[in-house]
Amino acid sequence: MSEEEKKEENVRVGIFVCHCGSNIGGLIDCHKLAEESKELPFVAHAEDNLYTCSETGLAAIKKAIEEHNLNRVVVASCTPRTHEPLFRECISEAGLNPYLFNFVNIRDQCTWVHMKHAQEAYDKAKDLIKMGAAKAVKLEPLEMIMVNITPAAMVIGGGVAGMSAALSLSRQGFKTYLVEKEDKLGGRLNSLYKLFPYDIDASEFIGNIISNVQNAKNLEILTSSQVINIEGFVGNFEVEVEHNGTINTFEIGAIIVAVGSSILDPTGLFGYDGNKRITQFELESKLKNNKINQKDIIMIQCVGSRIEERPYCSSVCCMTALKNALNIKDQNPEAHITILFRDLYTPGTEYEEYYRKAREQGVLFVKYDPEKMPVIEETQVKVFNEYINTEMTIPYDLLVLSTPLVANDDNKELAQMLKVPLEANKFFLEAHVKLRPNDFATDGVYIGGSAKWPVDITESISQGYAAASRASTILSHDTIEVEGATSCLPEYNKSLCTGCEVCVKVCPFNAIIKNEDDEIEIIEALCKGCGVCAATCTNQALVIRHFTDDQIMSEIFAYGGE
């Protein structure tokens, strides 16, 4: 962009209002929004598109940039958190600096949340576009910052997901560290008996994977080790790992979180005693070590899950109950097994088949109502059978509780070290459930397995590979472009700087220093662009690029009037 084009009087804004099918267009008149946007200052073109993010939509943006000589682009659509990169790339392909793009959120924060207020939603969208266009006028081209990448990965968690990720990365030739807090690899699989749906022996299965990991090139295993501190940023993390009281620091380019999950402590639920009334997990150990010879066995599903305190479905318990029921039948064909369930989930062809097999072998299924919970007595369970509308009394000599997988207690500490979020149940929260399922919003950090949500082994392995694949997109480069929207002390503001150094003190990343010439200097590669320094600067000399005072004030004025 030439100096001439940077001047405000030469600004030409293009506005693209997305219908998002009916997500936006179904509630508010996107065509009218676009037409009215044409009246805004410096707007040279406005149009509405069915899907602005589609090939057609992107082509329309490029065409309009060319035809109308646009030098700022505003898209009013879903959310910048998912689609800003796409549109930045699009205008970049059309020859504009990617920072000359501004996103206006009129779906996630407008039409989706005001579905019964079409007129108000329209007015809100109109205001937001006005504000977005006002900021766009003030946008300036920025250069991305190049940083070097350390071609090494760290996988945190040595269960099946973590091992799959570590194997994948090491086989691609990246130096990989696999950190496990226990003294051996394998995670939960070490305690399981057989795996559904083909009744594979769990020890044999995990043994093979562990031996692959142990024999892999480029792969260093750190057992009895715990990550205690993480500094740095994408491509340049410094991770401190503690092992038997000694601390080692590793230079890491990308990090994968595969810490798995924990098992709910069932104390106080359904008369749990760890002996006659046990969990599925404990049942597996018994199956593994000795024959189960009890005759009357009852399993109860959704123990401590899908309740107010823990509203989620743990997803693996139905299949686990079916598997263990069949395994008991296998060891002791005379056993009577009754499964008390709320809903039975056996998705997919193989799992449904498994359910049918259990029925054929005589496993009984009784649906209970969460409003009328089964009553556990010393030797029998009273349950109201919804299907026959009658209370049943079923004797037992072994009661097995299907308890859910829960988030690890120490997830919060790790999340804080990585600066990534947890969801309401304290599992790790990915960047986007569909668009970026194995990424975090923080660059260079990825997620796989039950750390995110309870998943079975097949899914854990897939996700381990997925996370490894995502990490390799960073590790395979020597350098990477990172956010150019950093803090700066522009030449024209240097005279304003009083040298008070308050900015040096508030910067959380030590990115601001006083240099040899006694001037304030920003180390751009360290700056994350939070903007605290600019909001603090005692003489308002520091400028936070892309979120300048001028840009934010223009949004405030666009909304507040003037």
Add this chain to the structure above:
Amino acid sequence: MSFEPKLLGFLCNWCSYAGADLAGVSRIQYPPNMRVIRVMCSGRVDPKFLIQALELGIDGVYVMGCHIGDCHYLEGNYEALRKFDMTKKLLSFVGLDNRIRLDWVSASEGVRFGEVVSKFVEDIRALGPSPLSRDNPDQELLKKVKAINMAAGTKRLRALVGRQRKITEEENVYGEKVPEEEFNELLDTALKEEYDRQRILLALARDSKSVKDLAVELSLEPSLVLEHMLTLKGRSQVDFQEIIGNTPLFMRI
């Protein structure tokens, strides 16, 4: 028709903006009164942004960031808290402090986002329209808010708030730590002084005036006005213009 508040929200990109998006994905319904400005961190929110918005007649301003301890930028929300508290104190001089609010909303709190916004709308609706609302802004109040806006831009207040955490949480080079209460007293005095000084500067915007005139106009003690005049003169912001009789008239530089 009942009054519909006109609200503005500053949302941090990593937690609150994501929480607001999650509210959308979950189709949580809440009142459509608030417009959002996205910032990377709640610590980016300059006190001037909030005051400017109120000055323009916006009925209420919300600042939302990550929960304490969860900040994507480690400690940005602590800075946000300090700045917000200062802004609130300044606005309390004119009774507008209950029109700004600070909350922590995480990326997973979509439901809560809807709840806190609904509550804010309700509370501001109960307060009624801003006395600065654009149809008929209270001119006297407007002058005072302009003074508050200017005060929030002064080096003194910005330096105090910028250094607050260091001063109260860490020891200085002499091994001293200033207790929180002591600091607050210091800050309160500074806020009042800078507010009054900015009011004086505003009052001198067009005409030169005497200390006595200013004292009457601004309802301040003449001795206090004189003290401020000397400070402002020291800062080269005012000067004597002429002396009429025995009364010096001051003008703004």
